[in-house]
Amino acid sequence: MSAPGKWGDLAPRVLSGLGMAVGGLLLVWLGGPWFAALAIVAAGIMVWELAAMTHPRRPAEALLLGLLAAFTLTLVLAARADPKLLVLLALPTLAGVVRPRRPMKLEYGLYSLAIMVASYGLVAFREGYGMLWLLWLILVVVVTDVAGYFAGRIFGGPKFWPRISPKKTWSGTAAGWVAAAAVGIIFLGVSTAGIDLLWISALLAFSSQMGDIAESAIKRRAGVKDSSNLIPGHGGLMDRFDGLLGAALFMLFVAQLTDVPVVRF
Template sequence: MSDASGKWGDLAPRLISGAGMAVGGLTLVWLGGVWFAALATVAAALMVWELAAMTDRARPVEAVALGALAAIALAVVLMRHESPYLLPLLFLPSLVGILRPRRPMRLEYGLYSLMIMVASYGLVAFRDGYGMLWLMWLVLVVVVTDIAGYFAGRILGGPKFWPRVSPKKTWSGTAAGWIAAAAVGLIFLGISTAGIDLLWISALLAFFSQLGDIAESAIKRRAGVKDSSNLIPGHGGLMDRFDGLLGAAIFMLLVAQVVDVPVVRF
């Protein structure tokens, strides 16, 4: 009984937080405009704060200041999105944190905070440039990848994917995430004008979502913490819930730079 309880002990919070992320996120994706931009700004600020706090626990006030800087920088860029000259502002939280004397985990903070800023900006820009349907697909792929990986990993078990970094992640759960993501792509093929390439792109998107999760796990392991924060009681922090979305968003931004992303519709 105790083994079963330990094995599935985090099921309820994962389902609740996953459902909450999906419903809340998709609602604001649907609304778009200032609503989605506000969500991205607040989320980026909180995640930069969490990152700064767990990589340098001796300076909590500085972590709050870096989170506030992230909010201001991202808000300015989003309000003046037509001006590419403001994009370097996205580097500010990373640069300020890196240049702080004697900051521990300097590289990890710099790279991941930049990832947070670029992904948050990119999600809003992607929604404005390519439409709501693409963002709905992206969010659903990330959520389904996480859920399928969780159940397959617990039920099937097997060899670990990267035990030194993420000891709970298995190859069975990783592969299940790819299959589930391809299934989401198949559903969107049936309800939209997207092409057949959406199947393998969905699976690849799932892989980058998993890399985002692994990257955050590596940072937490190095920092010696279990969760990025206690922001969501019993569930951990915002980074713990959006790490996969960050990895997926970075991947789609790269894809959009090298291929023609078509506008799709229902």
């Protein structure tokens, strides 16, 4: 493959990625209603993309499910003092699977619920533990993706899971783990976390990669290349945030098992 073909998607990926990074990090730093608004909009868009992929003949239904996801997350975040309302996060999932003969019910059901739980969890994580740990989570996801992209194209080698994600290589996957551990080393110096942060960072990277693999499997089953065409060089929002969803779900699980030191800015 020629160099332009090998790196042809680099420029749009970098430009749109930088734009999203600047805007996203600003809202992460602001926190509160600003970051909550980002999570609400992102959840709505991703559920819309997912519904459109899994049932492309009903675009109006996909839009309504996306709006329902945004409304539901807004309601739950506004009333989070009542944990019983967390069950409402399943509303977009239930609304999308109850109709008879809906194709890809399982894929839509599981992934839409993951979107809702992860979106809520990221907001709760930011408020509960401070900006530092959310920044760590995001940086691990970003460096995992970047290291995997470059290592996979430079070194190539055996494919990680060719039947589902033919572009991913073992070299890129392993590079993501190493890069994530390096982020963990950096954060050891600015937090009170112990040495466990290194292997947790590597597992976080693996969870991010599994989030990417899960979305790739859905796209392959649906017969589409991208979840949508909203973002130049990246496809849709799901294509960009799939890794973050996997990482967020993993970290929410870890936070239930161990103490996460709170660091405020």
